[in-house]
Amino acid sequence: MKIENPNPIQWRFSERAAALQSSFIREILKVTQRPEIISFAGGLPSPATFPVERMKAAFDKVLSESGKVALQYGPTDGYTPLREWVAASLSTPTCTIKTEQVIMVSGSQQGLDLLGKVLVDEGSKVLVETPSYLGALQAFSVYRPEFASVATDEHGLVPASLHAVADGARLLYALPNFQNPTGRSLSVERRLELVETCAKLGLPLIEDDPYGSLSYTGAPSPKMLNMNPEGVIYMGSFSKVLTPGIRLGYVVAPAALARRIELAKQATDLHTAQLTQMVVHEVVKDGFLDEHIPTIRKLYGDQCRVMLEAMDEHFPASASWTRPDGGMFIWVTLPKQIDAMKLLDKAIEHKVAFVPGAPFYANAPETNTLRLSFVTVPPERIREGIAILGKLIADML
Amino acid sequence: MKIENPNPIQWRFSERAAALQSSFIREILKVTQRPEIISFAGGLPSPATFPVERMKAAFDKVLSESGKVALQYGPTDGYTPLREWVAASLSTPTCTIKTEQVIMVSGSQQGLDLLGKVLVDEGSKVLVETPSYLGALQAFSVYRPEFASVATDEHGLVPASLHAVADGARLLYALPNFQNPTGRSLSVERRLELVETCAKLGLPLIEDDPYGSLSYTGAPSPKMLNMNPEGVIYMGSFSKVLTPGIRLGYVVAPAALARRIELAKQATDLHTAQLTQMVVHEVVKDGFLDEHIPTIRKLYGDQCRVMLEAMDEHFPASASWTRPDGGMFIWVTLPKQIDAMKLLDKAIEHKVAFVPGAPFYANAPETNTLRLSFVTVPPERIREGIAILGKLIADML
CATH class of the missing domain: 3.90.1150.10 (Aspartate Aminotransferase, domain 1)
Structure with missing residues (x-):
């Protein structure tokens, strides 16, 4: 017909x-x-x-014990026990991250899209490293910002150079650990200087950190999130430490912003698969990572x-x-x-x-x-x- | 620190x-x-x-046989065998749906968001039923359209009323089967009239169909997609016929639009979980539904x-x-x-x-x-x- x-x-x-x-x-x-x-x-x-075997066992356990819950619609901000795990894993003795700051997303790329959605208008100035992660440029581009490139040297982003370009900017996007594409990491001194400079400028700082735990020596770097939790938006992912095909990451943001991200996510895809979050929680909760x-x-x-x-x-x-x-x-x-x-x-x-x-x-x-x-x-x-x-x-x- | x-x-x-x-x-x-x-x-x-048991067995099978592929990044347009299954399930003797028209999405809500992203500018006129599905209003609202409501009577949307409001509209969003919220369905005659009217007006018609197979008598209704595959964008979902918590749906669109949706999805979340798609394909491929x-x-x-x-x-x-x-x-x-x-x-x-x-x-x-x-x-x-x-x-x- x-x-x-x-x-x-x-x-x-x-x-x-x-x-x-x-x-x-x-x-x-x-x-x-x-x-x-x-x-x-x-x-x-x-x-x-x-x-693979560990994941398989976790899918089997979650579906056996909580199948009907795992397969039903879930909350937009994510599976609470996993959000609690994320908050605890990012907390330090001097900086407690609250569960309400954590929004689970369908991979870091979605985190970038949601941040663009809630922070970027057409023509907004967005600061990025030189060079920067291509996926972030792509995600933000949809919201039609003007990119301004922040100077970088062989030690990564140069915080002092921010003053020249930050006026009116909506955010700075940075990848401080083993950056994609350069492999560079910011020193502790630069991180502190960067966080202080952004705080002085009132500039939201996005700390994208998919590779932070992949230090070959095992030595962890301090997170900028913990240097100023009210001014830094942290993005983490299970893609590089577990598997990418499940599409699971998280955004950690000050509460007011986290609520906006949650609303944007509700309109975007309701929520990230509940089953995936329960399985990842099952895998990571006892220290597997x-x-x-x-x-x-x-x-x-x-x-x-x-x-x-x-x-x-x-x-x-x-x-x-x-x-x-x-x-x-x-x-x-x-x-x-x-x-x-x-x-x-x-x-x-x-x-x-x-x-x-x-x-x-x-x-x-x-x-x-x-x-x-x-x-x-x-x-x-x-x-x-x-x-x-x-x-x-x-x-x- | x-x-x-x-x-x-x-x-x-x-x-x-x-x-x-x-x-x-x-x-x-x-x-x-x-x-x-x-x-x-x-x-x-x-x-x-x-x-649940069926899903559990499928997760076990896919992870056992293809774990490393299922857990790796996948293509943006989706898992090809599942896209082929969708295309075949929507084809009729007189209307072949091609695999290239099918984009897998993270639930229908994401389909709505992506359609808003690629079709709606600020101030664009978007036509909706009176009343319409709330999730669609919410998804499109992000892109700041002007909504115009199309008249509805006890038999659903009134195609003739389109002429009065269609001028300059970017799309018409309709839910022809057991509509959310009214439960109404369009008669075959109205579907034909609606598709013809939209074609005459050059108006893209979105056919959102999450409930189409939930007819209590089992009698299927003809899809508007098959009446004009070059003018209708069809949205389907596994949420109501399998489980919603896995977040899996699909958009079927003419090829030029499908490529734009694919690009938008790439910037939005790279792709929908490969494992989920392989599992659903495993569940549905032999007629389980x-x-x-x-x-x-x-x-x-x-x-x-x-x-x-x-x-x-x-x-x-x-x-x-x-x-x-x-x-x-x-x-x-x-x-x-x-x-x-x-x-x-x-x-x-x-x-x-x-x-x-x-x-x-x-x-x-x-x-x-x-x-x-x-x-x-x-x-x-x-x-x-x-x-x-x-x-x-x-x-x-």
Whole structure:
């Protein structure tokens, strides 16, 4: 039963939708997922670290004991015992995080979307690092801000540079631990200076922290949240310490903002799957992460060292790169004349992939930069791929 | 390590966030979840219908056979075999739905949010039924449209009335099967007329269909999607036929729009949990819903009949109400002088709850209306609650 000869619809998209672009990384990933490619392009955690059996047992337990509750609609702010666990895990002797500050979200990306929704109007100034996390630029872009880039040096974001750009800004988005894409971490002194500067400026500071527990030495860094819980919005995720495919993260915000985020989430997707939250609570509540995370650190730390050693051997002296103490990424700065996009074309011909750095800049991209991930590639393939890349770079000089 | 005496942040919310309000229903639900209350206020499906064992077996199977894939990041448009299943289930002999048209979302509410995101600018005209589904009003409101209400009679939306309001409208949102809140369904003739009218007007038509398979007689209604697949955006959900707490639905749209929705979803939450999609595919792929849905129809149909019989007995002749052939709701129109909000206050004193109708109107609320749900209340409690309500209404006359 069809109507005859309908007029074709002239789709009229919203202004924000007309500006939407696919993540460059996700486009590259489509090309580079062929098994013959040595891909340093991924941002995915290694599936070797996924505690599948543990998760399976938890799904079985939760569904057996509380199936009808787990499968019913749930509260928008999240499963209370898990929110309590998050609050406790972020509290310190001098700074108690309250459960009411914690909103569970469907992965950190949703946290970014919700923060954009409640804090950003069209034309609002949004401050980001140089370079910044691409997913955040993408999430905020939907709300059509003006991005202003805050200066960064080899030690990460430079707090003193905020004064020049902060006037009228709605927020500063920062990723202080093993940043995506650079792998850099802020020193304790810089964190304090940054938090103080933001507090003085009345500037909300978003502390995005997906990689904080992936320090190879195991040494934790103090969270900016705990330095000023009324001025810092903290974002955490189970993607890098448990598994990403379940889509579970959290936003910790001062109470007034947390309530707005909750309302925005209600309109956006009602709530995050109750079953997932109950299962993750079951998995983490007795300290499982304390034994599990060190295995991830070891794997990533070993592979990072292999990559750095191979780079020392094969990359020309005119290139420089970060030497991360944790996380998933190394950031490379090539001599100015090399365009990483052109290098990528050649690299893919030689079955190696990476992500060019330009898309990570909100303004004034540095086209001679690139991001390498080592977490899903075995050591011998890391050495092989880096040797090929080193030769291609040398050829271009 | 805390900074000293930080200035308190003066939170500046976005204009859209400043306008956000909590769903009235969710607020009522907080009051009415006490076990002593006979609540007809819920919009939740009955947990008695949740196939917990079946879900548990599927989680076990998927995690055992494909754990590392299920727990890894996945594609934004969804798990392909499930998208294929959805496309096949919506295809008819004369209308093939393509997999590329299907985007999996984290529950229908997210579908509404994404459609608002890609189709609605500030001030855009959005057409809705009178009354309309509250969650849709809430989702679209974030994008700050002007709502225009389309006339409805006892048979649902009146297609001819569109001409008067459609000029410049971005979309029409309609819920043709057992509508929330009224329980009304559109006749086949009206569907055809509606689809033709929208096609003539070049007006995108959203067909939201969470309850379509919950016809008590089992007789399916033709989908407007199949009458004009290039002009209709179809929304489906597993919440009412399987379980809601997993948060899984889908949007079916013409290809150009589907790609925009996919891009918007990428920025919003990357993708819907891969594990959930694989599990639901495992549950539904061999026809489980064909045996399962009839058990839901039977339960809801029986309880609906009990409620209607009790209303015939206890409600005054000056009230009128719908007699649904499916779904979860009965809509009551009281004599004009009765304010359903005041009735609710009295009802709660007598330990009965329902949802007043006013919040379901985008414009000009009819305060003498209310919505009753019968799906989670056992027959004897339905009779008891309706008797109390009938007496309270009579008292107010």
